[in-house]
Every structure is written in C-alpha cells, then in structure tokens.
Amino acid sequence: MNVVVSNWSANVVALAVYAVAAVTHLLGVRDAAADAGRSGRSLPPGQVRRAVAVQAGLLLAVLAVVSPLGYWSYRYVWVRNFQDVILAIAAPALIVLGAPWLPLRRGLGLAVRDRREPGGSDAAGQDWSPGWPALPIVVTVMFCAVWWVWHLPGPFDAAVRSPAVYALEMITYLAAGILMWLQLVESPPLRPQLPPLRRIALVLVLAASGTVLGLIRAYGPAVAYPAYLESGRSAAAVVSDQQAGGAILWVIPLIPLSILAVGLATRWLSEEESEPSAADFDRLLKHKSAWPSRPGLR
Numbered sequence: 581m582n583v584v585v586s587n588w589s590a591n592v593v594a595l596a597v598y599a600v601a602a603v604t605h606l607l608g609v610r611d612a613a614a615d616a617g618r619s620g621r622s623l624p625p626g627q628v629r630r631a632v633a634v635q636a637g638l639l640l641a642v643l644a645v646v647s648p649l650g651y652w653s654y655r656y657v658w659v660r661n662f663q664d665v666i667l668a669i670a671a672p673a674l675i676v677l678g679a680p681w682l683p684l685r686r687g688l689g690l691a692v693r694d695r696r697e698p699g700g701s702d703a704a705g706q707d708w709s710p711g712w713p714a715l716p717i718v719v720t721v722m723f724c725a726v727w728w729v730w731h732l733p734g735p736f737d738a739a740v741r742s743p744a745v746y747a748l749e750m751i752t753y754l755a756a757g758i759l760m761w762l763q764l765v766e767s768p769p770l771r772p773q774l775p776p777l778r779r780i781a782l783v784l785v786l787a788a789s790g791t792v793l794g795l796i797r798a799y800g801p802a803v804a805y806p807a808y809l810e811s812g813r814s815a816a817a818v819v820s821d822q823q824a825g826g827a828i829l830w831v832i833p834l835i836p837l838s839i840l841a842v843g844l845a846t847r848w849l850s851e852e853e854s855e856p857s858a859a860d861f862d863r864l865l866k867h868k869s870a871w872p873s874r875p876g877l878r
Contacts, residue, residue: 587651593747598642601684605634608683624768630678637674640666641754654740655811657818661797661825665832667750668727672757673836679767716763716774720782723760724789726752731793731829737807760786764840776848783841787834794830798823 609631644650644666653660729735730749739746763772764779772779800822803809808818 587648589646589650591646591650594642594645598638602635602638604687605631605638605680605683606687608680608685608687611686612683630680631683632678633674634678634680634683637671637678640674641671644671645750655808656825657805657808657821658824658828660736661828662832664730664753665828668723668753668757669833669836672754672761673765676758676761676765676767679770681767681770713773716772716779716782719759719763720785723756724786726756727789728793731797733804733806736805740805740807764844776844776851780841780844780848783837783844787837787841790833790837791830794826794828797826798830800826 609627612627644663649659649663649666653663730739730752735745735749739749761767762770763774763782766772774782797804801819803815803818804822805818808821809815813821
C-alpha cells in the first residue's frame, strides 16, 4: 500500500497541461449539449462514450508522470518501459478514439455549429484528406523511429539524468502516438486515408517493430542502460530489470494492436461481402422484366 500512496510528484507543468486540456474538452462537450438542446436535436450517438474515453486518456497520461509510476521509472527499467507503453500507445489510443477535436474547438471559444449540406450530410463529418497519400506510411515510420530512438542507451539514460530530456521524451511519445492512431482508427471529423486492409499492413509493421525491440531487450545479456547502475544496483539486477522491460515492450503493445487488426479485418471482410451484394441488387433493379406492365400491353 505504501508504494501506491507514496512518491507522488507535484509536477506543476504536467498537472497544469492536464487541467487545461481536460477542462477545455468538458466545456466543449457541455456547449455542444446545450447547442443541441436549444435546437431540439440529440447529441450524436456515442458522444458520452467518446467524452469518457478522452478524459480517461488524459488522466492516464498525467498519472504516468505524476503517480508513483513516474517516480519508480527512474529506478527500474521495466517501470520505465511500462510508462512508455502508456504514453505512446494506451493514452493516445483513448484520446483519438474519443475524437476530442470539435469539443476542444468549442471549449476554446471557436464556435463550431453543425452545418448540414444540401445532401443532408454533416459538414463536420467529412473525410480527412490531407492530399498526401504517403502520409500514413511516413507517420508509421516516424512512430517506429521515435520508439527506437528513445530506447537506445544514450537517449534512454539522458532522460533519467535530465528533466528537460525526460519531458521531451514524454511529449514526443504522446504526439507520435496520437498521429499514429489517427492513421488507424476513425476520430470524427478525421478519418484515416487508407482502407482497412492497408491499415492492417501498418499495424503489422508497428507490431513487428515493437516485437524486435522487445526481443533485443528481453534476451540482451549485458547492461544496456548504465544510468540504472548509479543507484547502487548490481549489473545482474539491472540486466534482469532490462529483460522484464523487454517483455513489456514485446507483449503489451501486441494486445491493442491485435484487437485493432481483428476489427479491421472484420470490417474489410464485411465490405468485401457487401459490395458484390449491392452490385447484384442494383442489377436486379435495373433489369427489364419480360412481363407486360399492364394486361395486353408489352
């Protein structure tokens, strides 16, 4: 119990950023609800779930820094690796799934009103189309590069010794994670450019990259991070610590990535089945019947 209640950090910057982001998002959600009530409409389906997901993601990110997890990450590699997974994968996933973009704009005072186009589609729900087809690939490569660079001995140890480097590491993890998840899942009004099958390929690249890094650390026989020897621990203890951390880097990210891959595969199969069915139905409707439309007429 002492591990849970002790060693909390009063990181003013992290707490301030969290408070501003969380309050701004909640104000935006409240404004959207009030606007919908005035116009006699209901909130979009799943709006409450999305708001909860965003708040959970923000809370998870700040807890990774100010809770005992942040304190023990300076002393144990496996705790640091667990913190990395939270900041780069888990928290960004919740934030992106929660789609906070329009509520944040409302909360900042940039009034966003639902606009209906002549065809009846919501203008806020248009596809995100940056106009650069290679963007998903570039973002995936960038995420893998960030993941690997920060787990190299030099940058990993530098973050332990320097609060500024540590803060930079946390920021780049969150930013790269959010950009990466935006390429994989819908986050209205933003939507991925790639179809489900190609997104599965990105997921496989991410899984392979993380698995290779985790295996290197899990089976590494020597001390990779000398900074963790400075607390007086033996080399054997640090190696065991690194190997536990490698297992975390290897296994835990595979859980959300596997769930996402199954979901994308299911969606792809559903789309593949529905397209021929729709085409057959269209042909049936367009087919001219040989029977006369009225008795005696052809």
